[in-house]
Amino acid sequence: MSSQFGTIFRISTFGESHGVGVGVVIDGCPSRLPITEEEIQRELDRRRPGQSKIVTQRQEGDRIEILSGVIDGLTLGTPIALLVRNQDARSRDYDEMKDKYRPSHADFAYDAKYGIRAWSGGGRASARETIGRVAAGAIAQKILRERFGVEIVAWVDRVQSIQAQVDSDSVTREQVESNIVRCPDPTIAEAMIARIEEVRKAGDSIGGTVRCIVRGVPAGWGEPVFDKLEADLAKALMSLPASKSFEIGSGLEGTFMLGSEHNDAYRADDSKTVTTPTNRSGGIQGGISNGMPIELCVGFKPVATILHEQDTVTTEFENTTLKGRGRHDPCVLPRAVPMVESMVALVLVDHALRHESVKASRGK
Secondary structure, three states: OOOEEOOOOEEEEEEOOOOOEEEEEEEOOOOOOEOOHHHHHHHHHHHOOOOOOOOOOOOOOOOEEEEEOEEOOEEOOOOEEEEEEOOOOOHHHHHHHHOEOOOOOOHHHHHHHHOOOOOOOOHHHOHHHHHHHHHHHHHHHHHHHHHHOOEEEEEEEEEOOEEOOOOHHHOOHHHHOOOOOOOOOHHHHHHHHHHHHHHHHOOOOOOEEEEEEEEOOOOOOOEOOOEOHHHHHHHHHHOOOOEEEEEEOOHHHHHHOOHHHHOOOOEEOOOOOEEOOOOOOOOEEOOEEOOOOEEEEEEEOOOOOOOOEEEEEEOOOOEEEEEOOOOOOOOOHHHHHHHHHHHHHHHHHHHHHHHHHHHHHOOO
């Protein structure tokens, strides 16, 4: 199983949904970075269950513990181990699923690959695995913000067919956090919340998109040809639970345009700063950042576990039915926002450090 990510700034996540706990080991973090449990906790609080009526009601405090790599509030440059202990697992809710596969869930695929699975809670296929990513992402975001001046803001852009109308360039974290669905368009946010509530009461689930903008990335980050910046972003974001699509810049819409319509013209100002009046490239060209904001969008499917009876098979491959039980998100999008920001941060901090090594080799 591949549970590692990154080249210089590397993470390895561990733990199952209903095990003792979940966490992450970070290697390659620069030394003497001020970091506290409280800073990491703020990001985990945005991801945790039970934070509002439109997410799973599993009651987990998700309290972070720093086990190594930090002393007197400063990173040592050694591996940083972070742990969150599970508290509110109810494995009995999954008893029937021990012998039946949940439709569209990872149960069958895990059995096909490993011959064994953590049937209670979904194990590593559960969104609870993302705790380690978000914890590491909090540190990555701090490095990006304080060392490179980079800001990452993600938000719920669409729930099913309910679409936000916002100016991506001006969206702030404060606007995103102003409501429980994490949509910076307050009027549309109300409609999104109402639709998610409707679906939740019906025992069903719903999907949509999370959009993200990254401001302040300088030109030059990215490692062609196989570690292009957008390729690593796509891999990172498509590794999130329930993710089904990735677009950057104009995305699919750009395939309907002519080159004369799609090209981003270059302009230089008196300070020799190069910009483009349009940004259909999404801030990346040739796999390398061009200094414009990076804008991307991730699509998330409806959560697989629903409270409807569905056709399935047993582990002995006999036809049967299964009705989901337990506590599940009717819509993953509000909690996916900090997950998206964290994965983007992990990619960017790794490429920032890789770029610094390239500059060092050039004597700059």
